[in-house]
Amino acid sequence: DAGITQSPRHKVTETGTPVTLRCHQTENHRYMYWYRQDPGHGLRLIHYSYGVKDTDKGEVSDGYSVSRSKTEDFLLTLESATSSQTSVYFCATGNTGELFFGEGSRLTVL
């Protein structure tokens, strides 16, 4: 299995608080992605990175920001969490073609 670690795996927070999810990879993959998975919507891309400090928006980027200061780490930040951001968040990495996914971070915003 590709070495992709997400933390935390579970988090409960309150509306309006900031939240940061971390993705760490040991595969030296160039590309890293953050997806959210919701029933009926499948996997939707939030943000992605194509290199250190190079990031771009996906289809559901509002309310989220990302940073990538090292090849191995990709952070997803919710500046002020809302109940609509309750979801399971997946990090994925790859070079071309195949994506490798982490095990997900379940976030509940009360």
Add this chain to the structure above:
Amino acid sequence: QQQVKQSPQSLIVQKGGISIINCAYENTAFDYFPWYQQFPGKGPALLIAIRPDVSEKKEGRFTISFNKSAKQFSLHIMDSQPGDSATYFCAASGNFGNEKLTFGTGTRLTIIP
């Protein structure tokens, strides 16, 4: 806008039967079509993928059928087993997989004894 439409949303198949999941795409620039399998509590993992230069690709009990003119592709699972119970996602991208993947909405497959 949904560029990859997947159906059905859920599917129940008896053990030993054939499971069929369908996807349709709109963007004619797509040229890489993978299927991902996800077990509960885990992240998705690549199952099988096809490029449009062939109409079918088979790996064990799993087959992708591809119809370029109709812009459709499907996953067939032969001799379905309880261990195949999972959520399946189709996806598509351009530039032979070098562009971002667009995923379908997923199909929850349940194989009953």
